[in-house]
Amino acid sequence: MDSLGSLNAFVQAAEARSFTVAGRQLGVSSSAIGKAVARLEERLGVRLFHRSTRTITLTSEGALFLERCRRIFCEIEAAELELAQSQGAPRGRLRVSLPLAGMLMMPTLSAFMRAYPEVELDLDFTDRLVDVIDEGFDGVVRAGEVSDSRLMSRVLGTFRLLLVGSPDYLARRGVPRRPDDLKAHACLHHRYATNGKLERWPLRRGRKDVDLPTGAVANTIEPLIYMAEQGLGIACLPDFAIRRQLAEGTLATVLDDHVDHEGTFRMLWPSSRHLSPKLRVFVDFLAQNLFPA
Structure with missing residues (x-):
């Protein structure tokens, strides 16, 4: 059981790249994790981690040992799961x-x-x-x-991605009939959090991209839903996110025949x-x- 504890300390430290985080996950101090790993290294006769004052990284032997340890814990988990399934x-x-x-x-x-x-x-x-x-x-x-x-x-x-606006906004600004009509509208854009680029609106290919104006930009979907419901512009949103709004009529789709998307x-x-x-x-x-x- 002590060996399994050391192996678990090693796996947690390797996956977290930190004795401190591993200790927090296992409910012990970082020094206890360090000592368990040191005992394991001594017993195996190999160095499992390169250590510095700020980080730990696996040695080549440590990387090989980590894969083997993962298999061991997978087998233990499988055995526990078989029992758990029988328990309900x-x-x-x-x-x-x-x-x-x-x-x-x-x-x-x-x-x-x-x-x-x-x-x-x-x-x-x-x-x-x-x-x-x-x-x-x-x-x-x-x-x-x-x-x-x-x-x-x-x-x-x-x-699917849909282009939507509130009935109040569409009554004030007009319903776009062609993609080019969007140039006269406030377009609410989603910016990818990972690369900072604006998400492209999926207007059908085979025509030149429309240079869409920018009414507002957000890197999450919820603010765009709110702004569209408040009549501040037209947004491009996933259908699963606006089911309620479409059903209640607080948002309406536009340019359905010109939008081509399925995710x-x-x-x-x-x-x-x-x-x-x-x-x-x-x-x-x-x-x-x-x-x-």
């Missing part, structure tokens, strides 16, 4: 990364928490491209294609890990409730 309800901590737009999924996430109270959600909202394995996530929700062979994936659903949300998780009961029910719940047919 999914339980435990589930660490998931979601895009910033995932804040708009909160009604679905809240419904999941009510349905599975023994699953503890640890949610990280960011548009940064996280490393699912190295950063220790159970899974991530992302839009777009998957190119990482280390990951398994499941499609949660599809969404896909996927759940990704490490292929080396078993799909645990808590992750399986989470994926199923999002697929069934986030994008209902």
Whole structure:
């Protein structure tokens, strides 16, 4: 058991790149983590980390050992999962990364928490491209294609981008009939938090891009929804984020025949890990409730 404790201290330190963070995660001091790793290095006869006053990095031997340790803990987790499945309800901590737009999924996430109270959600909202394995996530929700062979994936659903404005704004400024008409409107733009570029509005190809004016810019979706509802301009927004507004009539779509877009949300998780009961029910719940047919 002492060996497993040392291995766990090593894995946590390696994934966090910090004895302090590893200690916080395991509820012990950073010095206790350092001593456990030192005992492990002494027993193995190799150096696992390069240490400096500010950072720790894996040696080549440490990187190889980390992969082996991950397999060991995966097998232990698999054994525990088999027992957990026989005991009934999914339980435990589930660490998931979601895009910033995932804040708009909160009604679905809240419904999941009510349905599975023994699953503890640890949610990280960011548009940064996280490393699912190295950063220790159970899974991530992302839009777009998957190119990482280390990951398994499941499609949660599809969404479309729509151009919308409030009925009051469209009554005052007129309903655009052609993309060029947008030049006379206040356009509310989304700026990507990762690269600072404005998101391109998906007007149909085969024609010159329209040089859209800028009424306002925001790097998250929620302010754009609010500004559009307040009659401050036309915004390009994902349909799942404005279902209620469209149903209640506080927003109306424009230029539907000129907009060409379909995106896909996927759940990704490490292929080396078993799909645990808590992750399986989470994926199923999002697929069934986030994008209902």
